[in-house]
Amino acid sequence: MLGLPRYYSPMTQVILVGIVCFLCPGMFNALNGMGGGGQVDRTTGNNANTALYTAFIVFGIVGGSIVNLFGVRWTIAVSGLSYALYSGSYIYLNHTGNGAFTIAAGGILGVGAGILWAAQGMIMVSYPREDEKGKYIAIFWIIFNLGGVIGGILPFAINFHSDTDSLSDSVYIAFVVLECLGAAMGLTLAPPAKVVRDDGSSVVLVKYTSAGKEAAEIVKLFLNPMMLALIPMCFTSNFFYSYQFGPVNASIFNLRTRGFNNIFYWGAQMVGAYALSFLLDNQRMTRRKRGLIAFAIVAVFFNVIWGGTLKQQLKYTHGPLPGGEPTDYPGGLIDFLQHGRAAGPIILYTLYGVGDALYQNFAYWLIGSLTNDNQKLSRYSGFYKGIQSLGSVVAWQLDAKSVSYLDQMIGNWVLLGISLVPMLYVVVTLKDHSEDALPASAVKGGSDDVYGEPGSKARSATQLSGSDKAQRYEI
Template sequence: MVGLPRYTSPMTQVVLVGLVCFLCPGMYNALNGMGGGGQVDRTTGNNANTALYSTFIVFGIAGGSIVNLFGVRWTIALSGLSYALYSGSYIYLNHTGNGSFTIAAGAILGIGAGILWAAQGMIMVSYPREDEKAKYIAVFWIIFNLGGMLGGILPFAINYHADTDSLSDGVYIAFVVLECLGALLGLALAPPSRVVRDDGSSVVLVKYTNAGKEAIEIVKLFLNPLMLALLPMCFTSNFFYSYQFGPVNASIFNLRTRGFNNIFYWGAQMVGAYALSFLLDNTRMTRRKRGLIAFIVVAVFFNVIWGATLKMQLKYTHGPLPNGETTDYPGGLIDFLEHKRAAGPIILYMLYGVGDALYQNFAYWIIGSLTNDNQKLSRYSGFYKGIQSLGATVAWQLDAKNVSYLDQMIGNWVLLGISLFPMFYVVATLKDHSEDAVPAKDEAESIEDVEMN
């Protein structure tokens, strides 16, 4: 009889943080995927996302150090509440039409999200052994994106017969409740100092850190040649969300079909993550060879779907407008029951989800291949999310400023192409084992003075 994983095992902790992200960022992703936070006028949603990612830049980069100083449990729990505040702000927007609270809540969410994702990244890529990192990333990604699927089902079901173009209060209330549960679940995480791998090795911690040391380490991130080489990858990794969620999903599909699309978008993420993990954890090949094959898969896949997107984008210039004018997509807004019209665009949108999972899982695997030190990885993860947020800030403002859909689409494709060259360089320099791995005999000493919360 197979027993349940130990509470202090890395897998249990990755599952727990996956469930937190299922309930918090997963719900946010579902809401965001509706375009404009589920509002017919995307201006407030776009400006809220700009505020969110503006603070995310700072607290993403600093988030790793904050987690190193204060531990994972309370930082994740408190950060989770910022997601509930953001979803709740749309109820106020529904009743007042005043977007200032939503934009302010977006800025607060950027603080919480930056810290939460730094903690999540550290747990996901530092807890497993080197030959298990892709599997753990995939496990997290699958649980996390189940949240996006559930979040797609909620508006799809609740608004199935609705004749409005904005989400109802009931959808937002459901999101708030789920996100509060996610915040509470963060308190169930074990301190990293108690986590023990199945082979008996402990998660490695350095003896001591303080604010001064962490400030210095943040500066060093921008002097690290490998981190600088990964800047374009980080910048591009969420840039496409504003285009996919706004100029595509919110512009050519009706409200219930946007929710329907999100079910398959986030579901496809799970398929992409699971498939890639088999390649990246295949120890019959060197780490460098695995990385180069994955690089080719990612590069080819993204170029194919952006080529298909260009063909579709040339058919229209705008989505529904606040003055009541509908999209100029041929035939008007698509409903998922219009099988002939809907099949191609819906399948393409689903493939966007596969591509997102391939790109981001590969990015995390690259970062996890650079070191096994969990404090370094918390900083690296924070750096990744911070620079990612810088790209997202720019992208959401492009849509908020009504930059043409075609220009947004071409900009995404060009940025992807630019990111591939330095990404290839980093992958080509990977070694089979991280040089800073701590010998087993030193592990007990490395945690004896540390009990992180």
């Protein structure tokens, strides 16, 4: 009979951070997936997302250094509260019609999200062994996207018999409660210095940092050839959310069906992540071969679904407008009970979720393949989310400025094609083992072992000076 994993095991920590993201970013994704934060007028939601991702650009890039300096527990816990603030701001919007607070809350959320995702990325890709990274990414992705599924059920159930076009206060209150719980869950995480893999190796390889060092390392990110090559991938990785949630979900489906769609969208992410993990961790193939096959799957899948999207997009030009004008989609808004009309668009929307999981899980695996150093990976993850947020700023403003749906759709497809070329370059340069990886035999002894910079000789805690011991990565 299988027992529960140890508290200080990487698996437990990845599950815990998955639960945090299930309750915080997962709920945000469900709300965002409704289009315009669940409001009939998407202007405030789009502008709030612009503020969010503008702040996210900066705090995504510096978020890894903030986590390295202050630790994972309190940074994640405090950051989680920014999600609750954002969801709660829509209650104010419902009653006043004033979007200023929601837009400001979006900016605050951008600060919190940048830090939270840097910590999450570090935990997810640095804690497991090299041969387990695909599995750990998938486990996190499944738990995280369960939040989107539950978050889709809430508006679907609460608004099932409602004829309104905007979400009710009760839906937003439910999101706030769950997100506060997620923030509290951040305090259950263990300090990285205490996390020990099943083979006895410590997850912490580098333990010395300062504000000056972190500032220098942030600058180096923009001089790193691999990071520069991955910029198009990072920029594109969330760009499609604006189009999928607005011009598609909010424009051709009625309110309850938007929630219904999100159940399948985020559920499909769980399936896609799980399926890809078997390939990414297949030790019968070299890492480069696994990367090439995964790359081919991502490239073909995305081109197919964008081809299907083009066929659908040519049928309409706009969704419901604030003045009361209905969508020009043939037959009006789709309800999930209209099986003949609903089946094709809902299946396509579900496939968007599969594609998102394939792209982002592959992206994280690529980043995790560059190093096993947890401090570097916190910075790499923050860099990924920061550049990703730059793309999101552009995407949300395209919809906010009423750029035609067809142009938004073509822009998404073109950006995907551009991102594939440098992504392929990174894949073909992959090595079977990261250069800074330490063999298991060198890291026995758990969290009492302390290591210097990558490549240096492992030293036990008893061999360090008192000042060195004080600098251990006890966060």
